[in-house]
Amino acid sequence: MIQTPYLLFLGDAPDMLAAKVAIGIRDWRPDNAVGQFRMDGCKADLGLTDMSLAEAKAAGAKTLVIGVANRGGVISQAWKKVLVEALEEGFDLASGLHNLLRDEEDLAAVARATGRTLHDVRVPSVKFPIANGEKRTGKRCLAVGTDCSVGKMYTAMAMDAEMRQRGMKSTFRATGQTGILITGDGIPLDAVVADFMAGSVEWLSPDNDPDHWDLLEGQGSLFHVSYSGVTMALIHGGQPDALILCHEPTREHMRGLPGYTPPSLETLRDTALPLARVANPECEVIAISVNTQHMDEAEARAYCAETAARMGLPTTDPYRFGAGALVDALAAQ
């Protein structure tokens, strides 16, 4: 568990795209961010207060989060001066980069000397059990996609925000590094050893109140041959009560797999639901979330309406039109 609130480190980000993690924190957990730290030449700006380390410390920040991705996931030498100083000022550090903070000798040495913690959220920090398949109390919702990167995390985040606003009991459960940094907690499922994948999801989503919903962050796709095993473990370890189908209609082939065509929403439904019912016979597909970023608004509305009629399920783009329709469907479960 990463201590909040954060100071968001944007380093020398070449553009806003590189600051994806920081943007996610600002958008989804604004209370977690007291301000932003930018180095000379930084081209990203979240619109938060620019703070020095001392100012952020005075404002209550506990952890400096690396909210920027370098090409290659490297921890740049240009950042080191700030990171070392942050440790010495009493901040923990958190990063989702491929290269680990703990593998940088200088950072590791200063962290030891100052008693601070280095959080590398790509690496599991827990010894997970093997899944036991026992029914847990409380309810669970999982977004499954026709492909990777179709908006599964966004869908769960937007539903969680809407549910909190309505006073419903919900928790977003992060299963990837961005989600972990945003919320301060979760499991890096793609880095868990095969035998323990489903068990790590059970661990992430324990017994809860009967009217509480865990919104599990989806990963991969049953139809993406590189990562389908991770998706399968999430479906069985998560034992969802509700599935939401996620789709990006303009994609011509599976992400990174030129020879593979994305399945239809019908095929996704007919594949995912029987598999989910192995772990939870009560599971239902309740709604469809469409990523319409490559359509204009009229196209997007027409696509959603046509899909809703064809599939007989509430259908929306939560980014464009809000997550209300998805939460209505969940509340009706």
Next chain:
Amino acid sequence: MIQTPYLLFLGDAPDMLAAKVAIGIRDWRPDNAVGQFRMDGCKADLGLTDMSLAEAKAAGAKTLVIGVANRGGVISQAWKKVLVEALEEGFDLASGLHNLLRDEEDLAAVARATGRTLHDVRVPSVKFPIANGEKRTGKRCLAVGTDCSVGKMYTAMAMDAEMRQRGMKSTFRATGQTGILITGDGIPLDAVVADFMAGSVEWLSPDNDPDHWDLLEGQGSLFHVSYSGVTMALIHGGQPDALILCHEPTREHMRGLPGYTPPSLETLRDTALPLARVANPECEVIAISVNTQHMDEAEARAYCAETAARMGLPTTDPYRFGAGALVDALAAQ
């Protein structure tokens, strides 16, 4: 890759059951075993020549394989004297135990000093790629089960033996520690990090002759919630041309999961085949392998005949009746 042939170390095995790995080597790769090494009190006997380390060395043995499982997977102190002596005599050591040879300080030190290799086959020794899903040449057969431990490895081993006898081109591809020790090569799939599971299977089964069959060792079951992700990765990384359905008809619940009922062979077929066709549209279910160990011979024959008629597929128990019918089905592909 483990150097063959082996001397099979049976230690102080309390019974034959504890020598499962050694029995597998003797049965499936008899040329890999020059003899057995038994300590005082050993209750297992493979019927191989009892040899001292020096005798085995003279007979050409390169590796001492720990062919016995202790309760808890421990490397017993009583074994250490022999293991250290083996290293000093020039043997490598190989083990599939949970506790690793490399974590035993004395063994690690002697291995370093003597330049010998410690093979812990539960731990991946390769940095695997992420799966790219590209079509590979050659053919692949995968056994999928209604549950774990229904005879998937045995089925593949028996088919491989039958195919060699017929002069067909085949390779058994081990995906678990027993298979790796038997053949000297393979991947410990359940110990691979999630993101690389399917990639490790692609790595295991590369391009081959058009008429060559890889017999991939199955793992887990799509219906076993603890391990289904591993099975999924094997189906997509393996891109099988042929599936064989494996079943143990008397099992009342899924192994280790009292609340879960095994699926029917029909459900297994209808679930596994569409998923396999994501990676290989040409895939077919070609035969059924039944584990009839809890039936008498008349029952077993009746069950196979009834199943063959119902499913329209060749059906046999390869342990009891030979793998001929399964290989006939493969040859007809």
